[in-house]
Amino acid sequence: MAITTLRDVVVLDCPEPGKLADFYARMLGGKVEGEGRWVEVTFDSGALKGRTFAFQEARGYVPPQWPSAERSQQFHLDFYVPREELDAAEREALELGAELLQGDGGERDFRVYRDPAGHPFCLCVE
Incomplete structure (x- = not known):
């Protein structure tokens, strides 16, 4: 039996969340939301509708x-x-x-x- 659920969010660590969010928003046709240490790309239509692709700042990211x-x-x-x-x-x-x-x-x-x-x-x- 499952003890949790997996939502439609994928999160990637990176040094510059806004820059990486912009890359994926343009590649996948999404919309950038937020700024700073946590930035999301959301999708209003298509196969990714309702999903979120998030990017969080990771200091010392390798x-x-x-x-x-x-x-x-x-x-x-x-x-x-x-x-x-x-x-x-x-x-x-x-x-x-x-x-x-x-x-x-x-x-x-x-x-x-x-x-x-x-x-x-x-x-x-x-």
Whole structure:
């Protein structure tokens, strides 16, 4: 039997919550709310409607390295894109400040990136 519930909120530690919130709001089509040490991105429509993506300031934040056993990613986010839109989604993510860590070489259905705070995420073919 469950002892708790999981709400529709994901929280990432980072050095600059507003900056990272802006990155994800622009990438996912959300709205930035708040400022300072805790900033949220909310969604009024689409598949993320009703969910919240939050960013909290972490003093002394050390970004994960991918791949690395010493500074492992802990977790990552997968974002899905239609195959025919994958290249365009990659261009937009890079323009927003993402960094490509591993392309697909035309052989896989995902590409690995790092957000501006260093968290790994993937663009995956839906």
